[in-house]
Amino acid sequence: MPNLRDIRQRISNVQSTRQITRTMEMVATAKIRKAQSRIESARPYALSMMEVLGNVARFVRDAKHPLLEEHEKHERVVIVTVVSDRGLCGAFNSNILRMAEGLMREEAAQGAESDIIAFGKKAIGYFRYRGIEPMASYRDVSDKPSIEEARSIATRVIEAYSAGEIDGVKMVFNRFKNAAEHIAEIHDLLPIKHTVVEDETDAMQLNPEYVFEPSADAVLEHLLPTYVETLVYRALLESAASEQGARRSAMKSATDNASEMITSLTRTFNRARQGAITNEIAEIVGGAASLEDE
Amino acid sequence: MPRTLAVEIVTPERIVYTNEVEFVVVPTFDGEMGVLPLHAPLVGVLKPGEVRVKYGDTTDWFAVSGGYIQVHEDKVIILADNAVSASQIDVEEARRTKERAQERLKEIGHAGDEVDGLALDLDWAEAQLRVGGSHAQV
Numbered sequence: 001m002p003n004l005r006d007i008r009q010r011i012s013n014v015q016s017t018r019q020i021t022r023t024m025e026m027v028a029t030a031k032i033r034k035a036q037s038r039i040e041s042a043r044p045y046a047l048s049m050m051e052v053l054g055n056v057a058r059f060v061r062d063a064k065h066p067l068l069e070e071h072e073k074h075e076r077v078v079i080v081t082v083v084s085d086r087g088l089c090g091a092f093n094s095n096i097l098r099m100a101e102g103l104m105r106e107e108a109a110q111g112a113e114s115d116i117i118a119f120g121k122k123a124i125g126y127f128r129y130r131g132i133e134p135m136a137s138y139r140d141v142s143d144k145p146s147i148e149e150a151r152s153i154a155t156r157v158i159e160a161y162s163a164g165e166i167d168g169v170k171m172v173f174n175r176f177k178n179a180a181e182h183i184a185e186i187h188d189l190l191p192i193k194h195t196v197v198e199d200e201t202d203a204m205q206l207n208p209e210y211v212f213e214p215s216a217d218a219v220l221e222h223l224l225p226t227y228v229e230t231l232v233y234r235a236l237l238e239s240a241a242s243e244q245g246a247r248r249s250a251m252k253s254a255t256d257n258a259s260e261m262i263t264s265l266t267r268t269f270n271r272a273r274q275g276a277i278t279n280e281i282a283e284i285v286g287g288a289a290s291l292e293d294e
Numbered sequence: 295m296p297r298t299l300a301v302e303i304v305t306p307e308r309i310v311y312t313n314e315v316e317f318v319v320v321p322t323f324d325g326e327m328g329v330l331p332l333h334a335p336l337v338g339v340l341k342p343g344e345v346r347v348k349y350g351d352t353t354d355w356f357a358v359s360g361g362y363i364q365v366h367e368d369k370v371i372i373l374a375d376n377a378v379s380a381s382q383i384d385v386e387e388a389r390r391t392k393e394r395a396q397e398r399l400k401e402i403g404h405a406g407d408e409v410d411g412l413a414l415d416l417d418w419a420e421a422q423l424r425v426g427g428s429h430a431q432v
């Protein structure tokens with residue numbers, strides 16, 4: 001028979017755990033909303049930017065730009081992994097990290113070495129533990145990424161790519177679908193595919209002659225790095241929103257599990273208590289019976 | 295009612311300003327450029343500086359840290375890396391940034407990546423000072 005006091009202790013332990021997970025769930029719920037509105041407010045810029053890029057690209061059909069140029073060699077790639085600083089969010093981080101590792105293996109099979117840019121403490125820890133030192137790491141910003149971080153990542157890869165040090169850049173991150181769902185995705189960042197630029201063009205209605213200031217080529221040259229920045233920024237924002245979503249789901253199921261555990265422990269507790277009472281009654285009855293016999 | 299331009303100033307983080315206006319002035323690399331209604335379609339690169347927007351007797355001033363402008367069918371989109379309206383500029387902060395950047399530039403003294411970054415900071419701070427210093431009351 002389990003000890004009554006022990007059971008009572010466990011119930012109160014589980015109850016306080018549930019209190020914590022429930023609070024975390026509510027905090028995450030509030031943060032999802034904020035993260036979502038941050039994605040919303042980044043949208044106008046991204047859309048206008050695409051429109052401008054599309055317009056420019058139409059006039060620079062066979063544009064020559066280092067970021068559009070595919071390198072002949074394929075020896076070194078950079079994988080930007082975007083995860084969170086904190087855990088307790090289910091498979092959010094491990095999905096991305098596993099995907100990034102798979103990507104590294106694929107690249108290795110093609111004879112290319114991979115460098116990691118780690119965004120979020122969880123990625124830094126993961127790769128360090130495996131003896132891989134990230135070429136750049138960003139910490140304590142995963143829940144509120146700003147354009148500064150995006151710019152810094154973009155600048156780094158753009159410079160390395162233009163200098164010919166690396167031959168490709170991929171980004172692995174969680175795309176935010178809705179509060180309950182996020183999808184781990186791999187996105188090719190560099191080289192910028194001509195098709196990306198041209199697809200944007202086709203979507204645009206054909207406009208009359210444009211004036212470029214100072215020139216179409218110069219505009220494109222400025223625009224492409226900004227385009228990369230915008231992509232990175234968007235990924236960071238989506239990942240931040242997904243993180244809160246993932247945490248909310250994880251904490252919700254933790255809370256549910258705790259509730260279930262409390263129910264079953266309470267049941268055990270009641271059974272044990274009833275057992276003890278039955279025992280006592282049996283003893284009293286037995287004692288009384290032995291007295292009557294005298 | 296005169297013909298107007300729908301102007302929009304957006305940064306990656308938010309929409310800074312939208313309005314129906316009569317005249318827009320932006321800083322391009324070859325100097326200031328004014329846009330009136332019925333302007334030809336245009337895409338241009340902006341350098342750090344001031345953006346002026348006029349309607350009626352009012353003029354709104356903004357500092358931008360560089361970006362792009364697109365004009366199409368009386369719609370003006372200004373894509374700025376960073377933008378603030380004159381009344382929101384923290385002049386003290388901009389002055390400190392400017393001094394820091396200048397000192398640092400003196401320390402380094404030669405060209406390089408950091409210098410490029412600092413030069414941008416410096417331009418941005420100066421643009422804010424110019425706009426914020428003279429038009430903060432608007």
